[in-house]
């Protein structure tokens with residue numbers, strides 16, 4: 001594919017598997033003209049429309065936001081919608097379902113174990129003041145610097161590419177995996193959160209970050225720049241510091257109250273009425 | 277609970293091994309460049325040199341320390357690798373017991389040898 | 401474990417090695433694992449062999465005699481090289497896994513610069529150091 005501005009023939013070699021008829025997956029080739037700018041996802045749609053209507057995969061947003069279309073494309077986990085055929089620099093495109101997950105059919109992996117592990121991490125802000133959380137009287141303080149400590153990890157779209165790339169996930173279903181662990185750290189490193197002790201119940205044991213050996217693949221393949229490997233190593237530091245009792249206990253951020261006895265400056269309109 | 281504790285010590289042991297095994301390897305293998313603790317001519321593993329080191333309390337203590345840290349570090353590492361192959365829960369339990377016993381037995385043998393070697397060297 | 405539907409598709413042990421399109425640190429991980437196991441195997445035998453010094457000079461010389469010859473010489477060099485790699489790579493891993501040298505969390509802007517890129521100079525430096533150590537140690541074996 002030297003010239004990316006003209007239509008040229010490509011072959012999509014797709015791993016097909018139909019649980020009702022096949023014992024094992026097999027490869028099938030589809031040849032068709034690929035116009036400039038075509039993504040792998042569009043190629044799959046082309047095949048479904050004109051070559052093989054039974055082809056199954058998952059996709060939704062077609063713009064790298066929903067996390068449905070993670071696939072094993074030319075030997076690497078990627079988003080089909082986020083990968084242009086031309087960037088693969090080959091006229092042979094291999095597409096297989098994400099490894100390390102069971103195959104439901106064709107290119108559809110079963111992500112359930114990942115989502116279960118994610119739920120185990122209690123991926124939400126945990127605080128003692130549950131009353132305040134349900135009936136908030138104000139916002140929690142957070143500086144831009146504190147925001148940066150977790151912002152990157154919050155961009156995760158749960159596509160599972162990192163889990164497919166991780167060598168530990170290749171053999172070990174007990175290890176929670178890069179996505180759930182980085183999401184646990186996304187909350188543990190949020191200055192508004194007080195849930196580290198609760199998450200530690202899971203993280204300090206077999207499902208925790210100890211089976212990560214910094215092979216770094218998760219961060220290399222992540223389409224959103226989440227850098228799960230960074231989150232996991234920072235999490236290990238947090239857990240080691242906790243075990244050795246080296247760190248000070250941090251209090252979750254307090255509520256930003258409207259200060260008393262301050263006069264509003266002229267010409268600034270009132271905030272709109274509260275909706276909750 | 278368990279892995280948080282054991283992994284912390286795994287890394288801590290790595291740091292101790294780095295210093296002690298670094299010295300051991302310098303004595304044994306870098307003798308062509310830096311010749312330390314090898315007073316007699318010839319190979320570092322020649323009996324005369326073994327005796328010369330064996331006399332010192334410093335080597336007695338550091339060898340036993342290296343023995344313990346390296347056994348823990350190595351067997352915990354091996355355990356982790358095998359656990360990642362996803363054996364069943366009974367197999368994991370058996371491995372935990374096996375490696376604990378193997379580590380303790382090897383530690384006992386090594387410590388005995390270090391002490392016996394110390395007395396042999398003192399009387400030689 | 402969680403009950404799963406569908407056909408299992410884990411890569412298995414060959415997924416540890418990667419191969420083809422994986423990155424530099426993936427191979428360092430595999431090599432760290434291999435050298436760790438090799439050192440442990442050597443160490444267990446080593447405890448046995450060096451214990452012979454407890455029985456005096458004759459026992460020691462005959463034990464040393466049993467592990468002489470070019471084959472053991474090469475083996476010993478391999479142990480030293482494994483040590484050199486595992487030790488210096490171990491320094492990198494200990495630093496990185498405790499959150500050093502991987503950079504601060506940042507707002508990701510494409511092209512992403514990840515923790516893996518941040519510690520890459522360290523990884524390369526450490527490999528150069530391992531190579532130098534192995535060569536320096538090798539001089540002793542050549543004489």
Ligand code: HEM
Nearest residue numbers: 058059060061062063064065066067068069081082156157
């Ligand atoms: C000129 C006419 C229309 C235009 C240009 C239009 C455009 C759009 C666009 C751009 C979105 C995507 C919004 C997003 O990003 O979330 C959207 C979503 C949607 N539209 Fe329309 N729309 C039109 C008429 C209608 C009508 C007549 C209906 C129903 C009676 C409708 C129902 C919806 C629904 C249910 C969604 C999904 C909302 C969501 O969950 O995001 N639209 N439309």
Ligand code: HEM
Nearest residue numbers: 213290293294350353354433436437439440487490493494
């Ligand atoms: C020279 C000093 C040493 C240092 C600095 C060191 C450091 C480390 C570190 C940091 C790890 C954890 C890597 C990870 O998370 O994957 C590790 C793993 C390991 N080490 Fe060492 N180590 C040293 C010596 C040894 C020795 C002498 C042995 C053998 C007795 C050994 C056997 C192992 C094994 C089997 C593993 C597990 C490897 C894996 O899980 O992939 N190490 N070492």
Ligand code: HEM
Nearest residue numbers: 304321326329339342343346386387389390443450476479
């Ligand atoms: C391949 C190169 C090696 C050589 C030539 C070597 C040589 C020796 C010798 C001659 C002794 C006897 C004590 C003395 O003379 O000072 C000894 C003891 C010892 N070595 Fe090594 N060694 C090597 C590698 C290792 C490694 C890789 C480890 C650690 C994993 C290690 C750990 C020990 C320990 C713990 C002792 C004391 C054993 C005891 O007291 O029973 N050595 N070594």
Ligand code: SF4
Nearest residue numbers: 156157159160162222
């Ligand atoms: S961390 Fe990245 S690769 Fe992993 S699930 Fe989230 S977005 Fe996907």
Ligand code: SF4
Nearest residue numbers: 166212213215216218
């Ligand atoms: S850095 Fe850790 S979690 Fe990420 S792929 Fe490697 S071993 Fe898996």
Ligand code: FES
Nearest residue numbers: 060062067069081
């Ligand atoms: S279709 Fe939504 S991420 Fe690709």
